[in-house]
């Protein structure tokens with residue numbers, strides 16, 4: 001579905017993503033882990049066409065992803081969310097949801113003016129879909145509230161729900177559970193599984209190892225822009241490179257274990273920076 | 274007095290159209306077009322040139338709208354890779370460029386003298402009857418423009434424009450080509466501004482480069498900001514207020530004994546003070562943008 005071939009991205013002297021190759025299959029759930037600044041968001045930006053790689057190539061469903069047309073992957077079924085959603089203060093939650101849908105009649109200025117019937121029918125269908133998706137993330141009651149007025153966690157949920165308005169084939173999520181409370185977080189894991197059963201592959205950047213372990217078929221670990229592990233989530237804690245990247249150099253006498261949730265707690269504040 | 278009121282109302286309607294156009298660009302879409310007067314001017318000059326060449330005014334008006342739409346399209350393309358602030362500066366430069374072309378291409382634009390002696394609207398009528406007919410036409414066109422802008426603001430097109438204004442990355446991530454949106458909204462805004470410019474020429478039977486000074490853009494901005502960025506009705510209210518004030522100040526010299534060379538600066542001073550006061554007292558404008566409550570409005 002989605003693949004990267006030897007992709008590198010530098011910012012000046014800093015190589016944020018370093019010769020990364022990967023392949024995401026249909027309906028796969030892949031976790032992307034790594035310490036702060038290891039290049040996870042940059043990789044997501046590259047995969048979604050928001051950034052051009054310094055070298056290498058990204059392909060989605062047979063076509064090359066180009067940063068000159070960053071909107072195109074989304075229309076072809078490759079969607080992403082943002083680590084910091086920054087939702088609009090002067091648009092309602094429901095409006096943001098509709099903006100995530102494909103409403104060709106309403107999106108055309110001519111048809112907006114000349115075919116009000118088609119615009120209305122299209123809108124009615126997407127309003128139903130939007131309310132359904134909002135209910136899944138507990139936001140239906142806030143449909144008419146300003147999107148920018150939601151809490152940080154709610155904004156993340158709305159960003160996810162809006163991305164789902166077009167039934168993407170691949171969805172790239174940048175820390176979807178940051179700021180989301182534990183009970184909703186568990187329900188979100190179920191929700192994401194259902195999304196996968198609906199035919200969507202997921203790439204999830206996460207610091208919460210418990211969440212990753214629970215959900216993902218496979219994990220990629222990044223450190224300083226390079227892939228240092230590509231394995232099942234339960235194998236991560238056995239990978240010495242991963243443990244060192246997360247916890248620093250191993251001290252004698254300290255048992256090696258990536259503790260579920262522990263790293264996430266320590267990093268959640270830094271992750272928002 | 275009746276004549277003066279009709280004049281103010283006609284000018285308000287004409288500038289109302291230009292303000293609705295700017296509001297669609299700046300208020301709805303967040304595009305800081307500081308060259309609005311260029312689009313207005315393209316329409317104004319196109320109508321002047323074409324009616325002089327013998328075209329009937331409705332055809333000239335349509336052609337003027339098309340020319341200004343093309344101008345808007347060009348301004349939109351121009352800024353494709355520019356950050357918003359640099360694009361805003363570029364629009365200011367484009368407007369000056371248009372004015373300088375009008376000033377210097379005598380063969381086409383009449384140079385500094387401009388183009389006068391245009392037949393104008395309703396030549397068969399006289400005096401107040403002619404003014405009334407002109408007002409009816411201008412008001413009808415303002416209404417059509419305002420309804421168009423309102424409709425465009427409430428469908429998916431407008432939602433994407435507002436999302437582009439507040440978070441262009443999110444708009445892109447949701448599959449919207451924001452460069453294409455920008456070009457479309459500038460072309461539409463251009464057509465509206467061209468309509469305003471064309472009406473202006475037809476009403477005054479004259480257009481010259483001095484009508485295209487950057488101050489005119491500032492006036493249109495004042496109307497939009499005073500009325501409320503992002504609200505169509507606000508733009509119309511703002512246009513009425515600013516036009517009345519601007520046209521009314523010279524009358525002060527009949528009431529208070531003011532030297533006539535002072536009224537020019539007094540106008541600018543009054544407009545400036547009002548903008549400042551409005552920004553401090555009612556930063557959202559007199560008719561602020563409203564949140565659209567789609568859920569509550571569902572059948």
Ligand SMILES: Nc1ncnc2c1ncn2[C@@H]1O[C@H](COP(=O)(O)OP(=O)(O)OP(=O)(O)O)[C@@H](O)[C@H]1O
Pocket residue numbers: 011014015016034035036037038039040041042043083270271272
């Ligand atoms: N636009 C940019 N310009 C310059 N440097 C950048 C840019 N984007 C990212 N970087 C750098 O690239 C490195 C990787 O950043 P990135 O945001 O991808 O990390 P991350 O793994 O997502 O971290 P976190 O877990 O904190 O979100 C960092 O050192 C960052 O400073």
Ligand SMILES: [Mg+2]
Pocket residue numbers: 040041042083174
């Ligand atoms: Mg990140």
